[in-house]
Amino acid sequence: MGGVAWTEEEDDLLKKCIQQYGEGKWHRVPLLAGLNRCRKSCRLRWLNYLRPNIKRGNFAEEEVEMIVKLHKLLGNRWSLIAGRLPGRTANDVKNYWNCHLSKKLNALEAEDREITRDVQVIRSQPRNIGSSSVKRSQVETPTDKVVQQESGVSSLTFDADGQSHMLESQHDNIYSCLDQQGIVGDLPMDFQFEGFEAMINGEGSSSQWDWDDLLLDMDMYNDFFS
DNA sequence: AACTTATCCAACCGCCGCTAC
DNA sequence: AGTAGCGGCGGTTGGATAAGT
Numbered sequence: 001m002g003g004v005a006w007t008e009e010e011d012d013l014l015k016k017c018i019q020q021y022g023e024g025k026w027h028r029v030p031l032l033a034g035l036n037r038c039r040k041s042c043r044l045r046w047l048n049y050l051r052p053n054i055k056r057g058n059f060a061e062e063e064v065e066m067i068v069k070l071h072k073l074l075g076n077r078w079s080l081i082a083g084r085l086p087g088r089t090a091n092d093v094k095n096y097w098n099c100h101l102s103k104k105l106n107a108l109e110a111e112d113r114e115i116t117r118d119v120q121v122i123r124s125q126p127r128n129i130g131s132s133s134v135k136r137s138q139v140e141t142p143t144d145k146v147v148q149q150e151s152g153v154s155s156l157t158f159d160a161d162g163q164s165h166m167l168e169s170q171h172d173n174i175y176s177c178l179d180q181q182g183i184v185g186d187l188p189m190d191f192q193f194e195g196f197e198a199m200i201n202g203e204g205s206s207s208q209w210d211w212d213d214l215l216l217d218m219d220m221y222n223d224f225f226s
Numbered sequence: 227a228a229c230t231t232a233t234c235c236a237a238c239c240g241c242c243g244c245t246a247c
Numbered sequence: 248a249g250t251a252g253c254g255g256c257g258g259t260t261g262g263a264t265a266a267g268t
Binding site: 003004005006038040041044045048049091092095096098099100 | 233234235236237238239
């Protein structure tokens with residue numbers, strides 16, 4: 001193992017400590033539990049192994065599909081991915097990815113590169129933007145962190161009309177790029193998930209929703225129409 | 227049966243962002 | 248404004264086990 005394995009006795013001490021004092025305050029846990037472990041080890045042991053409702057064993061087919069889909073959208077943000085898989089921990093997902101999926105998907109991506117050579121690139125064109133659009137583009141978002149390439153150009157690929165398209169934009173966020181292409185206005189109502197309207201109106205609050213949800217929903221939208 | 231290689235996964239490490247002072 | 252302490256995260260390590268020769 002990567003370190004010193006936990007004994008049953010240590011597990012019991014940690015469980016009793018958490019039951020008595022609750023989660024959090026990890027810096028105090030080693031002392032309170034009488035464990036010769038650092039705060040991080042205690043937290044990790046609890047989160048990955050001792051916490052109730054942790055699902056063990058093989059990943060179901062649906063779970064694997066979800067991991068692949070979410071990884072495509074979120075990258076190596078294991079805690080976010082695990083958050084959408086009840087009972088799975090970030091460590092589990094990460095290990096599963098590293099052991100089972102990364103090699104498999106690398107091979108598939110190599111094949112995909114051959115197929116997607118014909119992707120049509122739509123470059124954003126200057127155009128008059130209405131007042132609502134101005135409002136939208138003024139919304140400051142962290143999206144560029146997710147979709148921005150090293151070149152500083154934001155891009156997004158999607159499928160429509162049986163064809164793959166790629167949007168590229170020098171703009172700060174992909175949303176204004178979509179808006180300028182006139183795509184956002186065409187989105188069906190059910191795509192406009194909770195919080196979307198608030199964002200459009202400039203009332204967006206990162207505590208109510210985040211851009212990962214937007215990207216995930218866009219992907220599901222693509223799946224539905226492709 | 228003995229040895230080597232590959233795979234799995236629990237645990238550790240270092241970094242980052244947030245908060246309190 | 249600077250800093251220390253904390254929780255949280257992703258990357259990496261290395262021991263256990265399985266599979267192959």
